[in-house]
Amino acid sequence: MSMPGFATFTTARGTLEYSLNGADEPTTRLLMHHGLIGSADLAREWAEVAASSGVQVLTIARPGYGRSTPTAMDTISDWVDIVLPLLDELDWQVFDVSGISAGAPYTYALAAGLGDRVRRVGICSGLPYVRDPAVMATYPAADQEAFARYTASTDDEVSAEIGRELLAFAEKLPAGHRWLATIEASLAHGGAGIAREVRLQQRDWGFDLAAITQPVRLWHAREDTEVPFAGAELTAARIPTATLWIQIDPQHFPSEQTGRELFRYLTEPSSD
Secondary structure: OEOOOEEEEEEOOEEEEEEEEEOOOOOEEEEEEOOOOOOOOOOHHHHHHHHHHOEEEEEEEOOOOOOOOOOOOOOHHHHHHHHHHHHHHOOOOOEEEEEEHHHHHHHHHHHHHOOOOEEEEEEEOOOOOOOOHHHHOOOOHHHHHHHHHHHHOOHHHHHHHHHHHHHHHHOOOOOOOHHHHHHHHHOHHHHHHHHHHHHHOOOOOOOOHHHOOOOEEEEEOOOOOOOOHHHHHHHHHOOOOEEEEEOOOOOOOOOHHHHHHHHHHHHOOOOO
């Protein structure tokens, strides 16, 4: 099994930090997108499941996270041009994509923008299309107010607000907890990545979900308190090839069972 090997790749658009984990001689390659709080790291248990499944996993810190430099983006679809040089450098011609929570929109962007190279799509507890008023209405009032506040605030104000919340959460964690490093990566560059993310989520994403043609499978818990299940249903309904699976464990973060189901889905024979 490949152990985490963090590296950087620089283009005219900036530097991306990434790591490769899982199988050394893969039958399947997967680009996995982290959530709003994330980094280029991959949890060891996920790497172990990937290795046993014959999957090599590429994780990338999006601009403004970790050692990835902040990069101006007008829409989430800009992610395609940002990441494409790295995919070409690694010679990833055909691969799968997945996203956890806020990583979902970037996953969809690659599926829509690289239709000839992306094979399958897996979404775990994915952020829905919150630009749709019907989707936004599935969120509790306090969350709707936060979304509105982020839209009206400056990047510095957004990163400061979320930064305070993350640091307060970090103080409750025991020394050496893996989330401490993830929080540090998320707040790199003054939290520029987080500020960009929460504002781009509410803009037009720059592509049509209905244009995605690859098989798409979403996993979501009905009891998810971070992302309403009803919002996931409405988003899945926009994608003609999508199926929504219920995560039995009532939590936002993908459960171990969901992880195993994801890798099983990516390696099952094609129905074509």
